[in-house]
Amino acid sequence: MNKIAVAGSVLLASLGLVACGTQSSSGSSTNGHANNTGASSSTKPVTLYFGSYSVTKNVYENELFPAFEKYWKARTGQTVTFNASFDADGAEARAITSGLPVDVAALSLEDDINKIQQAGLITHNWKSGPTGGMVTDSIVAIGVRSGNPKHITTWSDLAKPGVVVDLPNPSTSGGAKWDINAIYYATSRSSGAKNAESLLEKIVKNVDVLDKSGEASMTTFTSGTGDAVVSYENEILEQSNHLKTFDEVIPSSTMLIENPIAVVDKNVDKHGDRQVAEAFVQWLEGATAQQIYMNAGFRPVDAALKTKADALYKTPKDLFTVAQLGGWNKINADLYSTNGIWNTVLESK
Numbered sequence: 001m002n003k004i005a006v007a008g009s010v011l012l013a014s015l016g017l018v019a020c021g022t023q024s025s026s027g028s029s030t031n032g033h034a035n036n037t038g039a040s041s042s043t044k045p046v047t048l049y050f051g052s053y054s055v056t057k058n059v060y061e062n063e064l065f066p067a068f069e070k071y072w073k074a075r076t077g078q079t080v081t082f083n084a085s086f087d088a089d090g091a092e093a094r095a096i097t098s099g100l101p102v103d104v105a106a107l108s109l110e111d112d113i114n115k116i117q118q119a120g121l122i123t124h125n126w127k128s129g130p131t132g133g134m135v136t137d138s139i140v141a142i143g144v145r146s147g148n149p150k151h152i153t154t155w156s157d158l159a160k161p162g163v164v165v166d167l168p169n170p171s172t173s174g175g176a177k178w179d180i181n182a183i184y185y186a187t188s189r190s191s192g193a194k195n196a197e198s199l200l201e202k203i204v205k206n207v208d209v210l211d212k213s214g215e216a217s218m219t220t221f222t223s224g225t226g227d228a229v230v231s232y233e234n235e236i237l238e239q240s241n242h243l244k245t246f247d248e249v250i251p252s253s254t255m256l257i258e259n260p261i262a263v264v265d266k267n268v269d270k271h272g273d274r275q276v277a278e279a280f281v282q283w284l285e286g287a288t289a290q291q292i293y294m295n296a297g298f299r300p301v302d303a304a305l306k307t308k309a310d311a312l313y314k315t316p317k318d319l320f321t322v323a324q325l326g327g328w329n330k331i332n333a334d335l336y337s338t339n340g341i342w343n344t345v346l347e348s349k
Contacts, residue, residue: 045079045080045081046078047080047083047273048080048081048083048276048277048280049082049084049103049271050083050084050102050104051086051087052092052105052107053086053088053092053108053174053214054088054089054213054214055175055214055218055238056106057086058238059293060084060106061084063296064293065084068080068283068284071283088172088173088214088216089108089174089213090170090172091213092105092107093105093113093115094115097121102267103264103267103271103277104262104280105262105264106135106284107261108214109174109177109328110260110322113126113133113260113261116264121265121266121267122262122266123266124265126262127260129281129285131285131302133262134259134261134301135259135261135281136234136301137259137298137300138234138259139256139257139316140178140181140232141230141231141248141251141254142228142231142236142248143218143221143228143230143240143247144227149227150163150227150228152227153249155183155186158203158228159206160206164207164227165228166230167229167230168211168212168213169212170342173211173212173214175235178232178255178257179214180200180335181255181335182255183200183203184197184341185325186251186254186255189253189320197341200341204345208226217230218231222245222246233297233299234299252316252317253317253320254319254320255319258321258322261284263277263278263281286302287305291305294309294312299313
């Protein structure tokens with residue numbers, strides 16, 4: 001079996017944000033802690049600094065940023081543009097805690113938002129809103145070649161001899177943690193912890209390279225390497241052009257992915273753009289943005305769209321959550337601590 005290679009070095013997102021948003025010629029700026037749904041009192045344009053995980057780049061740059069810029073201009077007369085950074089989730093969170101001046105962080109893992117809060121940068125209760133601080137949902141699924149030539153239908157099929165699996169690295173990728181969680185806990189729930197660890201070990205032996213991010217693993221797959229890629233369902237749907245170029249397998253037991261968003265208090269107060277930052281988060285949680293997310297393959301957190309989503313997306317028989325597993329502290333202790341199962345699996349290679 002091949003030894004796993006960890007692909008790529010961790011690039012420091014803090015080297016600079018990449019501007020992405022449509023520039024407008026006029027507008028007005030935010031006014032500190034003013035009501036975030038009202039008009040701004042200044043005519044100065046504002047730049048909102050945004051950070052997210054890599055697989056979300058297309059939907060934000062191509063859909064959500066332009067739509068919010070148009071909405072905010074019509075509502076307030078103010079021009080807002082975005083300066084954004086996209087990286088593997090863990091790398092993005094570390095960059096923010098190390099000084100990347102992000103006003104709004106939309107990450108893959110609640111645990112990574114908590115790290116930003118623990119660093120003293122988020123000072124409010126970011127989970128107090130109607131969506132519990134979550135902006136999108138998805139599930140962990142498997143992308144396979146058209147026609148599913150390897151006959152992959154379950155997590156255990158990824159352990160078959162001759163099946164090459166594309167998987168990212170949990171030391172840098174939030175998507176990787178969702179993937180590994182799904183494989184391990186789905187098996188543990190049906191067959192016990194010992195069998196779950198054994199299956200994870202066998203699957204990892206079928207992985208040639210642990211990519212830096214979920215996006216990188218998907219690029220590996222779409223470039224022709226591998227028989228299967230474990231990923232966010234939304235990434236599978238986007239990259240396959242909604243299953244036109246490759247297929248999706250949803251195991252009967254898998255994990256609900258819950259993606260958080262938060263205003264980074266210390267940064268918005270430093271920049272003076274709290275009003276527009278809070279308004280952007282509220283808008284993302286509302287019906288217009290949630291429909292855009294859903295068109296891009298995400299599952300909505302807006303209750304008003306749940307019925308519509310249920311008609312579009314398959315619900316696995318056993319769809320379990322972070323809360324059902326005991327929370328991120330327990331998951332991290334079980335799997336990703338120094339003596340956790342993931343490190344044990346890697347050492348067995």
